[in-house]
Amino acid sequence: MSDWNRRIAPTASTVGAMAPLDRRRFLAGAAALAAVPAGAAIGAHAASAPYVFTHGAFEITVLSDGHFVLPPPGVAADVGFLYPATPRAELEAFLRGAGLSIERVELPNNVVLIRAASELVLVDTGAGSGWQPTAGRLVENLRVAGIDPAAITKVVFTHAHPDHLWGVADEGGALRFPNASYLVAEREWNFWMAEDTASKLPESFRRFALGARRDLSRIKDRLQTVKAGADIGGGMRVVDTAGHTPGHISLELAGGDGLIVVGDVAANAVVSFAHPEWRFAIDTVPELAITTRRRLLDRAASEKTRLIGSHWPYPGLGLAERKDGAYRFVATS
Numbered sequence: 665m666s667d668w669n670r671r672i673a674p675t676a677s678t679v680g681a682m683a684p685l686d687r688r689r690f691l692a693g694a695a696a697l698a699a700v701p702a703g704a705a706i707g708a709h710a711a712s713a714p715y716v717f718t719h720g721a722f723e724i725t726v727l728s729d730g731h732f733v734l735p736p737p738g739v740a741a742d743v744g745f746l747y748p749a750t751p752r753a754e755l756e757a758f759l760r761g762a763g764l765s766i767e768r769v770e771l772p773n774n775v776v777l778i779r780a781a782s783e784l785v786l787v788d789t790g791a792g793s794g795w796q797p798t799a800g801r802l803v804e805n806l807r808v809a810g811i812d813p814a815a816i817t818k819v820v821f822t823h824a825h826p827d828h829l830w831g832v833a834d835e836g837g838a839l840r841f842p843n844a845s846y847l848v849a850e851r852e853w854n855f856w857m858a859e860d861t862a863s864k865l866p867e868s869f870r871r872f873a874l875g876a877r878r879d880l881s882r883i884k885d886r887l888q889t890v891k892a893g894a895d896i897g898g899g900m901r902v903v904d905t906a907g908h909t910p911g912h913i914s915l916e917l918a919g920g921d922g923l924i925v926v927g928d929v930a931a932n933a934v935v936s937f938a939h940p941e942w943r944f945a946i947d948t949v950p951e952l953a954i955t956t957r958r959r960l961l962d963r964a965a966s967e968k969t970r971l972i973g974s975h976w977p978y979p980g981l982g983l984a985e986r987k988d989g990a991y992r993f994v995a996t997s
């Protein structure tokens with residue numbers, strides 16, 4: 665198993681699989697840990713505590729929504745479809761050299777929670793129950809961290825893909841964060857809410873479009889669209905990182921050397937850094953996504969900006985360092 669796969673955060677799904685007594689002990693330990701301040705020495709249950717750190721005036725908690733695999737279960741195990749323009753031999757040689765599987769990639773789903781003065785801001789809402797059975801643990805892990813979903817005041821969506829949006833409502837359609845206001849980029853809203861988006865996308869992405877319309881419609885009364893560059897208050901700024909989707913945004917937090925919550929600009933901590941120029945099949949606007957990825961990684965490497973990626977090894981916090989004409993991800997957690 666690769667290092668990529670091993671560094672998956674413990675999730676509520678792990679807890680669910682435990683024997684009842686172990687489960688009670690685990691939860692008691694986890695509840696106790698929720699009260700431990702960031703950076704304090706913690707005991708044997710350390711792995712169960714969410715990752716918490718401070719950045720400037722912000723307290724950041726990275727929560728695990730579980731993980732998912734690509735290709736999804738039931739589909740032939742071959743990651744080649746993700747990099748359709750990369751010659752097969754080159755792809756295989758790279759993955760082998762990096763110790764990665766050619767069959768499936770297991771992606772952690774990290775969700776960032778920002779405490780900023782009186783605001784409790786969630787960046788994306790995880791995958792919910794409709795994506796893959798190993799994902800959709802956000803609310804359970806929020807509760808393990810001692811946070812009531814009703815206390816979330818704002819949700820900022822990096823984009824409207826299933827693993828970032830579908831956790832917004834439960835199976836019955838009720839909003840999981842009922843008191844929050846919701847921010848989505850204007851371009852993202854316009855793209856997914858257009859009548860013809862589903863029919864224009866390749867067959868395999870129609871489900872994404874239908875889900876995006878369904879869930880964006882559910883929050884429309886509490887939703888505000890934002891433009892790139894917008895200051896959303898408290899030292900948080902929206903950065904245009906379009907390409908993965910037409911309205912993909914990142915969230916930059918003021919203070920120190922900088923911190924950017926980058927969503928899926930670079931979806932894979934190994935491949936996207938070493939080969940930002942590879943077309944990635946999940947990018948809706950592939951050429952723009954490549955330009956955006958290079959620009960962001962170049963800036964992060966030059967300015968030593970810390971980044972948090974949605975699918976990098978939990979908690980997904982680290983730096984982009986230059987390497988061999990490209991980059992490598994260096995975890996700083």
Ligand SMILES: [Zn+2]
Binds near residue numbers: 825827828928974975
């Ligand atoms: Zn994603």
